Amino acid sequence: MSYDSLFSKDYKGHPRRQDEQRRTPRELLAIRGRLIGMAAILIPMLFAGIALESQGKTPPEPSPLRAVPDDSSRIRKVLLLPAHPESAPLAAAPEAKASTENVLSIKVLAGDTLSTIFTRHGLSAATLAKLQATKHGKRLARIRPGQTLSLYMNEQNVLQRLILPLDIQHSLHLIRGHKNFHSVQISKKLKTRLNYAEARITNSLFLAGKKSGLSDDLIMQMVDIFGWDIDFALDIRTGDHFTLIFEELYRAGEKVANGSIIAAEFVNRGKAIRAIRYTDASGHSDYYTPDGHSVRKAFLRTPVKFSRISSRFNLRRKHPVLHRVRAHRGVDYAAPRGTPIRATGDGKIAFASRKGGYGKTLIIRHGSTYSTLYAHLSRFARGIRSGKSVRQGQLVAYVGSSGLATGPHLHYEFRVRGRHRNPLTVALPKAKSIAKRFRTDYQRHGHTLNSRLNLISRLTLAQNSITVAKKH
């Protein structure tokens, strides 16, 4: 899917007209007026910011800048961008006749069943049985606390229609026919709008996000996207900042949920990295760098080239030295003392020292999610110490038998979010670049989003320098 259309000039959100050449002079004037209006707001913002930054002086009375809210919240929604085509409804339903009908909105409470609700509202068991007999009637048994049922009653207080919301997009309608009810599942149109947010970290990532009005879910999405390049536990510094362009889902004009981040920039210690979401024609979505490489990095399956596995991942293994059952949360590779050990992925050394029975141990963190551990080492490679970055395949240590070991071997552990996983079977993340046949499409798509990120960072820069100037 391409988001090109999202950034078309038609920023007011109307579908692009097919008959552009047939616009009347009056319409054209109106369009030009809109463009000039937009430029009148944006261009002074850009230039005021640049001028202030270069002079470092008190700002002139910034009359056009009043259009920009004060940066206390650090989120600006001045550019609500138009959406991509809406999802089509699964089935069309006749609208409920509102005039003579009386609607009961009933919130499902803990312990409620449709039967208790019906009793409470004086509806008959016979009606309930008819509802349950419909095609989708079984779903009525799965109502959950917090859902709101809508019951449409006629003047005689006879149930005409029952609506059960299923999720943000779907609802189940049970409609009275001549004798019985019939059921239909309806998919409401969801509109996607783009919004963006920018935040500067002064205290913690989550506080910065909260201050900008971002949901935890969006922040977690960002951590997942950049987790390969940035260790969010160790690398974040005051002054780091990020910009997100993300989807918001609207139903009938009301925001119902956040969608995905579609482009993001994170500036970590002055170094900017960007990621752009792209869905190729085969439906595969992933995040890529502006030049088309996956932001995710692959792992090598094994850290030693020439070896044999002497002990596997086994939670009920009898320990060869301690002679009692003790989980073996890694894989042992028997190899001669001094065999080179390679980092299985790009990362940062979190630990390089002695660690009890593990002997000389190396722990590498690979972003926020993964870490690997190498134990019983004879020694570390040159330059290997805590805090150092390593590349995938880099020589990091040598096989030995330090700690509780019967002979020279490498004990290797693979952890996902702190939990031990079998290094031989764990699903390793893939790092595929954009397939050749999608590259042109991606470049077009990426270019648009990149320009959008550029625009936002220029606006941010302008706004920040104004804020700084105001404080003098």
Ligand SMILES: [Zn+2]
């Ligand atoms: Zn082991």
